[in-house]
Amino acid sequence: MRLLTLLVFTTLFVLPRIGQAQEHALRIRVLDPSGSALPGAIVQLEPSGAYLLTNQEGNGIFQAIGPGALRLRAQMMGFETLDTLFAEGQTPTALTLTLKSRSLELQEVTVTAKENTSGLGTSSLIEREAIAHVQPNSLRDVLQLIPGQLAINPSVNTPQQILIRQVSTNGAGNAVAQMGTAIVMDGSPLSNDANLQANVNILNSSPGAPAPFQSVANQGFDLRQIPADQIESVEVLRGIGSARHGNFTAGAVLVQTRIGDFKPNLTLRANPNALQLSGGAGYRLGERHAISADVDAMDSRPDPRDVFNRFFRRQATLGHQYSGLAGDLLIRNRLTLGNSTASRALQADQDPSQRSWESEDRLFRWNAQLIMQGNNTWYDRLEGTFALTRNAQNSFFTEFITTNVGPRPTFFTDTTGVVPFGPARYLNITTVEGNPLNYYHRLEWTKSLRLGNVAHKLVLGSELRHDVNRGAGRQFDLETPPRQNFSAGDRPRTFDEVPALNQVSAYLEDRFLLRLGGKIWSWQAGLRMDHYFLSGPEQRVIGTDWQPRLQTALALHPKHRLRAGYGVHAKVPGLNFLSPGPRFIDLINFNFFAPDPDERLLVVTTRRIEPDVRELRSFLSRKGELSMEGELGSMRYTVNAFIERTSGGPSFVRQPFIAARGLFEVEALRPGQPPLLSESPTRFDTLFLAFDAPVNNRGLVNQGVEFALDFPEWKVLKTALSVNGAYIRTKSTVEGEEINPNFIFRHVNAPFIPFFQAGQGNLGRQFNTSFRFIHRFPQAGLVLSSLVQVVWVQEDQVIGFDPLPTAFLNRRGEVFRVSPEEAQLPEFVPFHNLTSPEQLLPVRRPPLTLVNFRMNKEFQAGRGFAFFVNNLFNHRPLFQDPRNVAFVQRNLSLFFGAEVFYRL
Template sequence: MRYLRVFLFIFILPVALNAQINLKGIVLDAETQEPLGNVTIIDLNSKQWSISNLKGEFTLELKSKKSTQVEFRLLGKKVETLNLNQNELLQSQVVYLKDKNLRLDEVVIRAKKGQSFSEIILEEEAINQVQSFSLNEVLEQLPGQKITEFSLNEFKPIAFRTVRPPGISDEGFGNKSFGTAVVVDDIPLSNNGNMQSFTANMSSPFNPNYLGFGDRDAGTSFNGNFTNANFGVDLRQITTQNIEKIEIVEGIPSAKYGDLTSGLVKIDQKAGQSPFLAYASLREGTTEYGLNKGFQLSEKAGFLNVSASLLKANANPRVSYTDYERINTQLMWSWANQPKSIRNSLTVKYGFNVDNVNYEEEDKDQKRVKNEQKDLRISNRFKYKFEENHFLDHFELNTNLTLTDQYSFESKYVNNGGKLVGFQTEEGVYEGIYTEPTYIASKEVEGKPISVYSAANIYKSFSTEQWTHHLSAGISYRMNDNKGRGRLGSPENMGPALVSQTNSGGQAFRPYNYADEVKAESQFSLFIEDEFSTYGDNSKLNIAAGLRSDIQNSYLTLSPRLNSYYIYKDLKIRAGFGLTAKSPSLNQIYTGYRYYDVILGDFRVPGEYNIGAIQTFVEKENNPEVKPSRSLRTELGFDYRFDFGSINITGFYNKLYNGITSSPYPIKRDLADVSVDDSDLSNPEIVIDGYNSYYYTESQISNGLESEDIGLELFMNFPEFIFKNIDFSLQGSYISTINNNTEDAYVKSSNASKPESFGVYHQGDKDLSHLTFGGTLNYHIPDIGLVIAVRSEHFIFDKYKRNASLYPYAFIDKNLNKVPISSENQNNEDLYGHIIRSSSAYENNRTKVFHNFHLRISKDFLNGFRFSFYANNFLDLKPTSIERSNGKDIEMINPDMVKLSFGTKIEYQF
């Protein structure tokens, strides 16, 4: 009760202190001078909002008499932002909005820094700077990212402010991708219920299912992986045509946002009246067609936005055995009451995505792979603005229900059957079964994730003599479950994991039903935040301080957040600090029981009998002790505005801890010695003659990964560079990443008579670093609606080093006791040669500088058409680098170099 009184005191006290004024004015069309209704007006400081009436008139309640920024938004019009000083706040404002097209005098075609902290803003023309079939291509414009070889035949993860590793299975990258939040219209997308994994995290949680195509010798394995269980949202499923603005927070997010560790992507979709827009986009083997329209139902009924798109992609247009298909449809109904104090938006979206690979004609094993996903997403956003002098300013309630149907399938022809496999789900010795000599091996996973989200937030702004405060607080609830049939099939059709050899063993497959075994994961969160500011002569100090509390997987986490900036004339200094938390996914918690099958004997008498003895061991199920991952995020930067441009530099240090990884552990079991009693040849029986000690390792999910990122980011913008209508921007990124798996690794003794059963090793860390620069040169001729843009990428160095211990620092004895080895004896091969492994250290340093250049030409026609032409690596550069292949260094075309490719897009508004 005491905390409730404190909470109410915080929000009621400002009523007495409030010193508000009303900003009034009218919004007109810049060309026709006609009034514009339904314009959304937002005070960017307090987030207070208003909507203009049909006469274009508006009244915006301001909580401060100090200067502020007011934004005017209407679909199809260029966003207008007014910087109003203390005197201008008392004057009636006349605001003109221009049509949004390439005939504007000024078009922002690049990513730009936000007005507050270190956020990056991408608006419509910046989104169109690249030929974007999905959100992934748009985000490749950011510092630290790079344009990759275009392919939609694989899932697209992303992580910010970290070095992209050479392989998708990197645990550091996997954790950071999983911790990157994507929020669409204030409602987060969730991948926590995705359990589309064939292997149940037996070795590593970051080994996605593989389609079976792609050049694995090209120095990268970011190709052909189609399921993103344990990773972040698949960005290729998010279309861009309906996006109005993207805000990327690479640093410290507001306390309002949770269930993340590595960054935040906020997407605002288009809503309101708009003409029909039909478009077609083509690049290599990928085509997309779409149609958008915003209807005004009536003055009282509001607006209905309808969009639909169809995409088909082929990884290699010369053949037809790999394809990806995406269908997205969406209805958005937006409504406001007559006084404009209530706004509501209801969105219904259906998505269909399918990966399909068919090698039946081209491949000898007739491999087929399919991954299908259907999504129904229903979201509602409600906002209520209280009357003047109320102790609250406004209230919002956001709710979402997402129903997903997933199906993953793989099959291939097997011609080396007749192998012995186990099938029991209880421990013991039993007679195994044999696979057919030839058969179709298949894997199937059916998942039906359910995601529920609800959040209620309140806002209050007030001013004192010196300070202006913007308070916000909220409560949210998330639930993820999976009602699918899970991993399907039977052991004899999975493809033999074991060889028919006595005492050979390995991890085994058993069906696992998600609907029966998986329990729903719930998250409950609270946050409170105060963004307060004060003004001086030519200066401003702004601080946003908040605290977030999450209960995730029964663990309580507290996450303080602090962002600040100080402005003095043209200099701005920024600093931030914060903690974040990311809940483990259902796939990381629920793995089912761990089965280990050992072949005790395969007895065959030709013409009489075949009988095989299997012993199955069963280990504990699931990983209930897995905690949320945590991240410490810090940054320090400055901005300076010159007469001819601006510069932004940000330094950062981030540390991920309690990261998800795989933790092996040694096991000792009693293994049966068996023989066959074949006194009756028609009914041979397995006989247990005794038991011997048997050692092997199992694996579980743990919080043993740590990762550190340190780096610098650079933005430089020159609105008019040398010549009129030409602007130039430069960005750069230096990042050093160190991933450290704190769990032990085990090497089984090659000599069973020795007292050491396993050698114990440190995993070793991975060091990655890169230095890149990029530039964008835009030539804009507004009179004819033409933009010519050249984007360059400059790769200075890209280093990767995997450190690994060659010698054990301890051993596991016959009773599973861990015994340290003295440093002077760790490399003693006479004593420990049977547990010393071969070196697994690796180093690949690309220090040869190379460059790439990309071209965009867009033209707006007066009849409603827009034509865009895109070319990646339009100079057809082919730099070489030294790569390691089969133990040798060879010179080859740099695998990071994007190949020459062309694309076009045609849009028509009517």
């Protein structure tokens, strides 16, 4: 903290007192294609970050333009963004900008992701035209445009996640990466940390198995809840983030939605699985105010013939924008209301188990942004971002259970007592009601200055995150509990006992330019501090992470730039890990099931287990990358080599539990009454049982190369080519010794429980390329694009597997270690972790080709029709998996869809 305090003091009181270089004013006028003024257009300068909103006459003025190279960016809803670069010493004093209306009649329409070469981090920018061309149902569909991602069919029937720079390996590794991916909407991160919509069930399932209903608890945010039609742009940070971005490890998706003045529009989209209607409009109210509204509605089924499974989404956003203080103050407020529901209806005539479920999420989110500029003052820019999100999450599942007549314990503490017998056939209804509340704010100060010949841009900021859930929790009738076995008890739990998760952060960053032999050398050095603690029913400090980040770029040539960087990122686990709740084990001490119900007697001992999570911490990712970007002739290129090491990822692990049980004997049988038992147990035995607990034990290593090539348009064919792809190698392993969870339940009376070595996991490799041919016919208002995607390499295998135990736990709770030679002794052979040799074989799939086609046609500007076909030739070859000799059909299924769009 002393170091951070010193940096803050230097930033606020020392550096601003250094003299400024000579500055001049720059007058801006923004017009539309007809020459009329464009009020409300935003013009921003880089690297200072200064901005202005044009007045009713389309005019604005920057009072203080410093020396050095300058980038000017003008944008307005419904118009093409205009980027203008000025070399050092060439900045004019007056400038007129003409923005082109968005239309397929333009000579250049960008329908792919663009590599962002203006900053020092590796990121892709997807703008409105590319988003519309994808014809997306949700944000997830948009993200298939970034390098390394495979094409997908639009689907909202299951929760949607994304893996950035990672090959899918195993469930635990994928969940860590998805949890470590940040989704930032209009400057405020969306939080999934207070999502407790989970289930407790170890019946024939692995630790951390998903709930019977749809939920993304313990994972990342569900991307299908974000409609794409109101999105203005998406920037995907794949590499090292700025110090202002925190609480993520894998990457960040920065979403900017539209607000302000824009023309009314309506889109109707349909495909075999979904029907979607969206629209919006924005209006100016005088010179200072603008209001806007966006609505979205969608209904979807996994199959049009399926009347039992359904997902629907309803969402509306109201926006208000205010500009004051002669344009130096900008305030934006957004209010979003929404409801999304996934369900599986009861099929009583087809499913004797009467399984059904539903998961509903009602949303309230308020987001506010406040930006204030200072001209020749102690700040260039002050920014505040505030967000409050409240969800009402209601889930349930039902099942008609057939089991043995057994106990129905009701104890919530360590107790031995009489419990009733439960029926062998009953209907269970389990509900999970959560009310997560997330509060976030960020305050940021920016100042540009010069120290000698070096220009600096200093950024200082702080953040606060607060996540809490005060729902009714997971509830069911104790007489008809969910299906359980292995003496695993189950109890209802209210979320009122769950603590709140808090994160306090501070960051400082310096962006500066040096000259090296006449070449420009850009630097970005930052330091971020995140401090996490719990409050409320449980008060505990989780820890503090210091995250240095350094990025640099050297212009080797006017058309070529070399970038390098190293950074540390951290993410705190959610409340379901930090407060998993008690686990229960119910042991039968005496069981007498007489024909006469009055004579029956059942005695049970309940053990309440509180998983020890005091050592659970945040997990870290250390990233390094080296990149080259520039132009070869008229072709733009970007090549990135990266390595990312994530350690301490959270997951649920099955822990052994030694249960001591006392057994009673009958002293007398009594007609019409329960038998008389001994006052105390006559003998004792011990059982090996288990419970699931969260630990930091998952490691990920991602490394590879990604590239993007943009070729100029072939004028004769009106066709451009964009190529991107990636080679990615992912290793997901266990960082600590673990038991074999299946051994406990198969060998209850075994004398030992074996432990096995760390390092077991999965290795995946993938190399894919995407060739996108974009055909533009401006006079006809037509854009055609075809995607040829080739997966050249797709491999996976089990690694680090060793059948020999490294240690044993005996029934007295003692752990003793064994050498590899001792583990092969005859008495230990039954404890080996055996698997078939086929399961250890590497799986190497042959190359696979996919062809997709998309068309956008405008009959008039902003009004037209769009159509797409995925897997145009229905190429779905069979592949025989050597591990189970089964045939698997690869590639996307043939899929198509259409939309009609209309803009006034």
